[in-house]
Each structure stands twice: as structure tokens, then as C-alpha cells.
Amino acid sequence: NNLKKYFPIKTSVFSKQKGEVKAVDDISFKIKRGTTMGLVGESGCGKSTAGRTILRLIEKTAGEVLFNGKDIYSLNKAELRQLRTKMQIIFQDPYSSLSPRLPIGEIIGEAVKEHNIVPKNEYEDYLDEIMAACGLQPYHKDRYPHEFSGGQRQRICIARALAVNPEFIVCDEPVSALDVSIQAQIINLLSDLQKQRNLTYLFISHDLSVVEHISDTVGVMYLGSLVEYGNKEDIFKNPAHPYTQALLSAVPIPDTDVKMNRIILEGSIPSPANPPSGCKFHTRCNKCMEICKTEVPQVKELEDGHFVQCHLYND
Ligand code: SF4
Ligand code: MG
Secondary structure, X not given: OOEEEEEEEEOOOOOOOEEEEEEEEEEOOOXXXXXXXXXXXXXXXXXXXHHHHHOOOOOOOEOOXXXXXXXXXXXXXXXXXXXXXXXXXXXXXXXXXXXXXXXXXXXXXXXXXXXXXXXXXXXXXXXXXXXXXXXXXXXXXXXXXXXXXXXXXXXXXXXXXXXXXXXXXXXXXXXXXXXXXXXHHHHHHHHHHHXXXXXXXXXXXXXXXXXXXHOOEEEEEEOOXXXXXXXXXXXXXXXXXXXXXXXXXXXXXXXXXXXXXXXXXXXXXXXXXXXXXXXXOOOOOOOOOHHHHHOOOOEEEEEOOEEEEOHHHOX
């Protein structure tokens, strides 16, 4: 709710004046248990920062993050440590997040032991079961990360996250570094695990076709703002925000009825350290009006659960 994450910066090397980057600038949404919210936007729009702030891997600037109704920012260290197992993250680059010096069985099982997820005498069987559930051969547990392919390494990361029995997983571009042929396998694995274990995902990606495949709800970020958010059908079949429309017009989405003309986004994404006034998208928007240049649009609910932040929808 109203989550903000600002990073302090020096505005210039010559001045002592300090500024801030509003990496996450007042965003609100909910994810229902057992569903996936896709979070899309160009690189640098704040998706990953949002994911990390939601897990309290980095501290928020303002707002609250409710997990099962409790604000995780109100927890003390011990309570947060307890909750850590319930909230996991999977990164884009599976290799750099795996220690090269540990065999994969230890990588996957480390936190299982630390948090006593299963009794000691059940540990080996449990490890085998988790590995098998992630499409890994349990007899490979003594091998090292470099002995595996990119797709298998991502399976190892998923197994490590899964092993502590989480409820919620932030998947931060989990397939972006993988070959297209492998992407579908990993997406399908995540979907299967979700069904089996009633997992909840925040799925961060710049790739709309991937998000379309896995999400129930979708949020679109631009320069730290959540400019549109709704059910997948709302976003893909009936996009309201000019930025969402432009993003969608650039990708072929197979099962959408919308035949959109390609909207070319003018210019590049402005620096988040110095975002445009008013609507941050106004410098690139093909529907920009005078008011857009000076006034920040309010978030408006168009229909049930479909939110947009754009002056076109304000009276
Ligand atoms: Fe475009 Fe104005 Fe809407 Fe911003 S508020 S997206 S500039 S129409
Ligand atoms: Mg990122």
C-alpha cells in the first residue's frame, strides 16, 4: 500500500545539493493467494526494486507491505527471520546466485537445515523429493553449479527457494537469461509447482509474452509508477493506459482479439533521477494534453479491479 522506495543521490559532482531517485513511487496492489501477478515495464522502471522492497531485502521509504494481513515492516528481526522462509526470491542470472564452491545438494539444502524445515532423519529423502519436483536428478546432488546448463541452474535456484516451503515467491526475470526453448520449460515448472503447492508469485519481466502466459493479474510500471493494473484480460484485451497500449502494440500476442497498429514510443525512457513533471509519461505519450505536463494524474478504477493512472480517464 502506497509503497515508496527513494534512493539518495548527489545531483552533481560540483554541488553539495542532494536529490533522490524515486525508484518506486507510491504503488499499491494486491496479489491473491495462489495467483500470479506479472509486473512489466522497461528496464530501470523500478520493477526489481519493488520486488526487493516487498520482501524487505531493502528497506522501504514509505508505505506498507501486508503479508497475510501483517505489515512485514512492523516485524522485529526474529519475526522477520521466521517469515523469510515464507517469502523467497528467484533471480534472473541463476549462475551468479549459486556458490561455485558448494555442491548443489548443499546449496538446495542449506536453508532447510538452518530453519529445521524437516527432522534430521528425513533430510536426505526430503532433498531428493524437492530435487525431483524441480526436474533435477537426486543423484546429481554432489555435482557443482558449473556442471549444469543455464536451465538446470535455474531449476537449482527454484529448488533452493522451494525447499524452505515458501508461500510467496518473487520471480525476478527468471527466464530472461535463458534460451527461448528453455524458457517454456521453466515457466511450466513454475506453473506446476504453483498448482501443487498453492504458491503466490510476483513475476517480474520485461517480456509481455512471458507475462501473458503465466499471470492472473498484470501491473505495468513506468519510471517508478504503477500506471495500470488489472486482470490479465483487462490489460491484454482492453489496455487503457497509452503506455500499456504502446508496449502491447510492439509484441505479437497470439490469443488477443485486439489488432493494434504499432505505436512507436518516441524517445528513450527519461532518467529516473530527473523524471518529467506531471504525468511522467508525457514526453513520450501520443495522447499528451496540456494538463499532463503539469499535473500528476490520479489513479482511477475503471471497472472492478482495473486501475489506471492517466488524465484521459479523469473527469
Ligand atoms: Fe498520456 Fe496524459 Fe495519460 Fe500521461 S496522463 S499517459 S501524458 S494522456
Ligand atoms: Mg530488474
